[in-house]
Amino acid sequence: MLAAALISFALTQAPSLKEARALADDVYAGRSAVAWSKSSSSLRASVASEAGLRGLINSTRSSLGTEVRVITEAMVERNGGTLYRRVSAVTNWARGMELELAFDVKGALVAMTTRPASKDAPTISALHKTRADLRLPFDGAWFVLWGGRKYDDNRHTPVPDMRYAMDVFIVKGPGTYQRGGAKNDDYYAWSQPVLAPADGVVVEVVKDTPDNVPNQPRPGVLYGNSVVIDHGTGEYSLLGHLQFGSVSVKPGQQVVAGQQVARCGNSGMSTEPHLHYQLMDAADWTKAHGLPAQFKGFLANGRHVERGEPMRAQVISHADVEARR
Ligand SMILES: [Zn+2]
Structure with missing residues (x-):
């Protein structure tokens, strides 16, 4: 009792x-x-x-x-x-x-x-093989600051839609900028063309977010200006932190792989000009789950990758197949 x-x-x-x-x-x-x-x-x-x-x-x-x-x-x-x-x-x-x-x-x-948060978000997509023919969404050489499947390599992993996302910057010599780094224009990535990674239809566009002053991220609009492309494979690409005034596509518009959709910017929760990329299973990132994005034909630290996922600290660039022949 x-x-x-x-x-x-x-x-x-x-x-x-x-x-x-x-x-x-x-x-x-x-x-x-x-x-x-x-x-x-x-x-x-x-x-x-x-x-x-x-x-x-x-x-x-x-x-x-x-x-x-x-x-x-x-x-x-x-x-x-x-x-x-x-x-x-x-x-x-x-x-x-x-x-x-x-x-x-x-x-x-x-x-x-x-x-x-520091734990990888649960995922049911670890074995996902990317169906869209993805190419890197830029030309030139970019540095992967966060990329990969584990939190230690990729600070995005605790959030479901960002589960396999990557952040890329342009690094020359010791850093990402010249002069003082006080202005977006000082950054090598600023204003670089951002390209559609594969054929598809534009389904979401945000383009009214002003760019931040470097190191003063603006709370409230996570990805800032962004474009979401439906690849018709159950896969959707999100390109974020785009430059204000640079988005050149609209919802419903067909795009082809390699077509410019915007320029690299510093909008949303971003401290300096860089590109955020993620592949998702739905258009609405507030509900979507991230998918592993295997890109075709790129160079990682100078080595050719037929198909693969960029990793933290790699320098990656699109390999022009025609040029290699
Ligand atoms: Zn990011």
């Missing part, structure tokens, strides 16, 4: 997944009432009042931005208390972010923290 009572007592202490989830929803919505009612005495002491807690919630919320999608969530027992961890794609970070709510042994809220 006593044992049963103790067990039921213990079970009622931890918040349910549903309760923890609702509190995280409140954080993203800027609501403080329930969080205040569930706050521990230590949290109450540190924020002084419900208005103080609302201030904490709002600063957390403005750092994360709008939640685009929940990637994973988990309840973890820690030191008798409970942690609720939710990894989400958010508008203010070009990568996944984790919101953690900590509850004490009595189930009261003691802390909320955020950190960049």
